[in-house]
Amino acid sequence: MRVDRLGALLSAAGITALLTLPFVVSKANRIVPGTPLALGDVVPAWAAFACYALLLAVALVALGVANPRLRLVVALAGIVAAALAVAAAGNTLTPPGNKVVRVAPGAAWWMLTVCLGLLATDAITRLRPGPGRRVLLLVAALVVAVLAIAHGTFDHLSIMREYAVNATRFAHEGARHVALAAGSLGAALVAGLPLGILCYRVPRLRAAVLGTLNLIQTIPGIALFGMLMAPLGALAAAVPLAAQLGIRGIGAAPAVVALFLYSLLPIVANTVAGLKRVPRATVDAAQGMGMTSAQVLTRIELPLALPVILTGVRIVLVQNIGMVTVAALIGGGGLGTFVFQGIGQTAIDLVLLGAIPIVVLAFSAAVVLDALAEVMERAPA
């Protein structure tokens, strides 16, 4: 029987973690140091036994079974079991009515979930799902997670406690985060698409424009924010109308301008690349049929260039979602405020409250846009 080396690696890592590292860490309140606890300490014996048995089965499948579907199913079962176990631990360790106790997943839980996640990812990769299926998988996972959270399964975990405290602010900053990322993308599309088309039509412009945009791209995010703050502040001071519109040296304005500038390169570059890919013969035929330049552009060239442009949109959206995180430093808001607040207070739960939604947003955007680009690629022109 051929032993699957990836499975062996992941099983060894997961099992070692489970045996040596704490499963949960429990704190009487936010500031005291926590007590590490193992799985057996925090759930009833039958549950612990069931968990161990399931994880053992997962390890065996990971080692010896090649069928990706089976591997995916057991990996997902393992993730669900671990999640339920840690939720149950939260319930057990929190006396009823107590809102001060903090129960957080420990290193073993993280390691286990990461290993199971890698196993599931490997299985999905081997199955090579089409774009529709990938989106479906994503939506299913998100729905399950949201339902579980809404149902209150994880309410006793420290991260949900932080959420409970910050619920309205979370919604507000979350919406702001998406608005900043999407807004700058929208602005970049409005400016970048025509610029890209221009660069395609006029090759001499290409080097200069792409070179400049490339240069902007090289400047780190926070540096560009910083460089824009002074001019925007000066603008707000000199032109009262601008200040009334909300343009100030700090806050969302420099962030939006910087994100807009960063978004230009992928849009322009991908527009040019996409248009270049359109076969000359197709364009010739269209012109030969009597279409005007504009008609050729809108009916032939842009639709055929769409998949590559969509890839550019994906790059921008993922990049922007990440960069809005940093905008929190200059007062731009967004989920990054939780991240930096958490760093300041050494509260990992706050950090995760900000970081996890950001990662989920970026990942979802990537999956959906990639799937869209792939569907466009396959669709008959």
Added chain:
Amino acid sequence: MISIENLSKRYGATTVVDGVSMHIPRNSLTVIVGTSGSGKSTLLRMVNRLVEPTSGRVLLDGSDTRAEPAHLLRRRIGYAIQGHGLFPHRTVAENIATVPRLMGWDAARIAARVTELLEAFALDPNTFAGQFPHQLSGGQQQRVGVARALAAEPQLLLMDEPFGALDPIIRAKAQDDLLDIRRRFGTTIVLVTHDMDEAFRLGDHVAVMSCGRLLQYGPPAQLLTRPADPLVSRMTGLADRAIRLLSLSTAGEAALPGSVEGPEVPASATLRDVLSELMWRGVDAARVTEADGTARGHLTVAAILARGRP
């Protein structure tokens, strides 16, 4: 020089090469010809063990090729492929010097060999030695590929569709150059192609393969006059076999003694070309002369036609 004994290659349930045996003499030029999927490339690659045989063995000068590690065996065998595979990041001279360097030759010997080969392939060393592959034309790249294969003075040269990527005019020149090179260096050559005309033009011996089996191995004339299998005749072509047979002999070989009135034809011309010339001019006979001008004899249309039969 090469003994292929009952060589087979199977991938799972598919047999790609099926029990091929043949003996390739030293200094010969053997062409293995067949359609795609006939197993000819796989057979070639089993000689230098780029593909390991499922069964059977290959003896090189009497010793089994499996007796030493594969990569050491391959350094003693020249290998030239379609698409030449020149290293884009190395100059022409460095490309050619690859195997000699692997074998530890000293720098002076390597430099001399590179110059010798470049001159043999009509590439001026001063111009070409320092250039990179992308700066050369397709024909030049192909020549460098063959030069590289010959660099370490191998006794055996394996070629896998080396002229496939060249356009027809350059291909004919490249084929002639190969014959010159063989005369000059005396290497045993085994060449794989799907082009029957090329096989007939180049080969002392031709091996015809189909579906993994060796149908016939022998001099090209034999394939025409005594085909071992109807499939061989179909592949060599039934319609123009007589003309093909004529293309295998030269005027010099078939010349009758004596002289006649008529145009001059070179002794190196094929009988097919001589017949064509006679038809064009509407005459019955021609004088055969050597390259230096001495008379060799004469040929008549009747004599030529007689040669077009088994």
Added chain:
Amino acid sequence: MRAPGVAGILRAVALGLLVAFLIWPQRFAPLFAPLTQYGAPPIYDQGNLLALALAQLGTVCCAAVASTVVAVSLGILVTRPSGAEFLPLSRTLVNVGQTFPPVAVLAVAVPLVGFGLKPTLIALFAYGLLPIFENTLVGLKTCPPAVLEAASGMGMSARQRLMAVELPLAMPLILEGIRVSLVISVGTATIGSTVAAKGLGEVIIAGLLSNNNAFILQGALVTGLMAVLLYEALGGLERRFCGTVRIE
């Protein structure tokens, strides 16, 4: 040596200005004075600018060396026949990993190893792996098959083939990956100042805290220039050493 064009001159000027500013910051005070209010110091005075810049550069380069070694080794391993089963997962991880903002990696490292240089190095190393690993994968996998076949057919052993053919041909892409990784690292290291790592982010954050636009601009300009110059320097290196590699 070719005469430097406009770009070359601009680069030299930028480098000159940067070095001048770092060594004699006070000379530039008049330039920054208009940005300050109420007599605040125009030049960052809570630390030595040169020392901070060098510290940040040092952090970035250390992490870059470590990332390169690990990423290239992993890339080689995964593209060998013996590592083939790890290849599909590697590709997916590269895709997925790039959706993680670098800041998140930094933020998560802090509770694990504390404040200071350690989480910054870890974040830089971990995030820096991705572009280099991805480019190593692509570079090794897109080696022209005819060239590999010829190399095997000539009698190169697998190791010789890797060192003499595959790696040199993949080098331009690998260098490009290192370039991208470095630029992102400079940005992340700047944010590392929020977790008490020594770097130019300090200057920007001090400016944000005390509402001093001069500090913010200084920190931003030096960081930006450093990133751009590093990028250009590596670009020059790439052109010099890999200019001969052209794959049809």
